[in-house]
Structure formats: structure tokens, C-alpha cells
Amino acid sequence: MSKIKALKGFKDLIPGESEHWEVVADMVRDTFKAFGFSPIRTPILERTTLFTRSIGETTDIVEKEMYTFDDWDKKPVTLRPEGTASVVRAFLEHRHLMPLLPVKLYYQGPMFRHERPQAGRLRQFHQVGAEILGDIDPKQDIELLSLLTHFFDRIGLQDLTLEINSLGCTVCRPPYRKALQQYFKTSLENLCKDCNRRFHHNPLRILDCKKETCKTITKNAPSSSAHLCEACELHFKSVRQGLDDLKIPYQHTKHLVRGLDYYTKTAFEMTTQNLGAQNAVAAGGRYDGLVEALGGPSTPAIGFALGMERLMQLLPEQPHLASNLKLFIAPLGENAYQKLFPILYALRKKNCRSEIGHPGAALKKQMKTADRLQAEYVLIAGDQELSAQKLVLRNMSTKKQTEIGFSNLLDTLFSEIFK
């Protein structure tokens, strides 16, 4: 056994599983394009400041989870911990090429966070994301949520809940934050250690605590929706109305909070009870201030990210895909191999999935290999066949064998195996 193993929290996707990922990836492309999104691929490595400025200096991700190191020019670079910052950076860098607002983009790819691995959480994990840049209208929120809902529908996942909330904006969030601190101030000693920490740097998070004692205290805490400014209130109302109009079920979760600093107004999560301690398969929200914060023109935007590992974990157990091998060629001896290898090449050029056995192996062994590869047909070529100028074609499920002459070999073969 090799001593070098994959890093902790990094995982190989091998046949048996990798095929299913491709199926889902294809479905992503298909669905997201239907909703008018275009693919974008951004680099995995970015300047560190892109993330510190967008995600927030004091978030856990930036403080202790990023893979950051000095590039050869001594400037710090980081393996992306999420996708939105890169997309916004690319949007700003190529704005002249994407003049039509709103710009609708989607991506899929690996993200990196140095966390302790756990069910539904890896250090390299994969996200599918979608972003709509350049429109503050709640219509965009609805469009994005309808895509998310439809995608899960189409992939066949049930038992998912769309939870939404509004976090307010720069106008109404600060007063709400104060109101929360005011409320919790009196019961600080009854709140857990973590919540005491949250009290200072992110009091909204207290609402999300899992501890029972904290939960009872948060029960009567002021809700964000009661503190929304007029614009945010109206926006949130339109979003909910829009979802109702499309008959998309959702739940208004008053304590729903987002971890990244850049979120404003609409915030949402697609949650499930079947993921162990994790419950979010997808999450996102509006980030109306981010583009400007990264040095661009004021550009409201909204997006979501979906965790592939979590999605795959929720999908019902998939049977290992059959290899769909059409033909296995069993050459007995070097002569046969040399005669048949060009035939194999010709078959493959015609997109016929085919394999050839090892000429030194006994026929029995080659048959076994063919069986394991789930070949539909086996073409047998030994000395007898070569001297008789006729090959034997065996149908593996019916066990019927037919002889095929050397003249027009390829054509005959094709008409036999594709009839």
C-alpha cells in the first residue's frame, strides 16, 4: 500500500461515484442555462485581499480557515473559500464585455476551507453557484429562488425546506443590531459561552444558537423583519408575494442569519433534516454593497451557493453504473492481437465503447474479464479463427455465437452489434 494518501479533508472521486457527479453537473448546465444563466470559470487562486475585503475580516472563514500562502512574488494569495468574490472580481475586470444588466452567471467548482472534516464538510468541497448582478428589483430574487427550487425538484429531492428572511440593509441593520444587544444584555449570564462571544461581534448569530437555554431566551427577541426600513420591508414583501404567485413553498424563518458579512436584505437557505449536523444544502442572499466595496460602481446583486457533497449525500443510493461496454475483443496470441487492434481503433473512432484483452491470457480469463466489464458482445480470435478467416462473435446475454468473415469485417460487425 502506498504511503502517500490524500490529505485530510481531501477526497478522490472514483468511478462508481464520479459518473453520478457528471450526471448532476450536466443537469446543472442544462437547468441553469434554461433560466438564462451563462457559465463562468474563475481561477481557484486569488489575491488574498479579495476575500478579506468581501467575506469580512472578522469572519471565521477569513480568520482561520483560508489556505493562504505567499506567491513567488511574496504577495499573499489564497485558494478560494467561496465563489461569489471571484465572480464579482471577474465581473468588474471584464465589465466592458458584459454590458447588459443584469448579468446572470453560474459556476461549479472546488472551494477550500481549512476546517475539521465532518459529515457533509470537507476541506476541498464543491459548490454550484449562481449570481445575478446589476438589478435591485425583487424580481431577481424570485427568479433566483425559482431556479433553486426547480433544480432540486428536477433532481428529485424532496423533504427540502426553503427558508427565507430579510437581514435589512445598511440603514436598518445597525439599529436592529443595537435592539438585539439591548434585549440580550440583561440575560448575558444565562447565555452560553459562545453566545457571549457572539454578543459582541455578531449578535444576530445568537438567534441561531442550538442550545436549549439560549433558545428559550431568544424566543422573545426582537425579529429582524419588525425592524426593516421601508425599502427593505417592501422588498421582502414583494419577494414573498412573488414566491406565492409561483406557488413555491417557503418558510419565513425569523432567526435565519448568514455568516458572510456582505449579505443584505433577502437571505435564504435550502435545508433538510437528513444531513447529520449539517442542514443547509444551499444558501445565499442579496449582497447589494459588495460590488461597490470591491471598488466597482454601485451594483446590487444576489446569488446562492449549493454544496455538491451535501447534495450527493441526499440523493438516493445510486446503483453503480454499468460500464456499457459494447464489445470486448478476446485475442488469443500476438497474431490475433495485431490483426484486431486496428479493428478496435476503428470501433472507437465510431464512438463504440470497446476494449481488448491481453493476448497472453487464456480465453477463460478473457471471458471473465469481459463479463466483469459487462460487455454486450465478445469477439473471439484464436488460431482456429485466424486460419479459417472467420471470427466468432458471442452475444453475452443470449450466449448465441455467430461467425464473421474477414471481408467487410467492420461493417458486418457493426450491423451485428447494433441491430
Add this chain to the structure above:
RNA sequence: GUGAGUGUAGCUCAAUGGUAGAGCACUGGUCUGUGGCUCCAGUGGUUGAGGGUUCGAUUCCCUUCAUUCACCCCA
């Protein structure tokens, strides 16, 4: 970063203070050039690593590493 659980054959797991066993997989035979099924046989382990207690440790203790789950946080 914190806490708990688990490390025995390629895989899934037994067992015992006296140097380990099953099923599956693999190889071969049954079946001389024809796969799946049956039956039979065989290969395969310094019981994660290091140290300690003991006449003796795979079992008990300590350390370490790996892994899993949970907390924090997040998709």
C-alpha cells in the same frame, strides 16, 4: 481550535491476558478454447505506530498517528 468514539486480512466484521478467525474478494481446480451458478482447495495479518505493566499483550495503561462524529463555523 475543543470534545467523544473507532483502528484486527484487499473489504465488512468476530475472538481471547497464553503469538488470531469468518464472510465477501482474489488465485487455481471442478469445466484441456468460452463468463455469471455450484462445490473444493489455496494465497493473504509483525492485530495503526511507539513505549509501559506482565512470565507472557492483539487484549490492560500511556503517548502518537489515522479516521469518524459532534462543537465552533459553514455549502
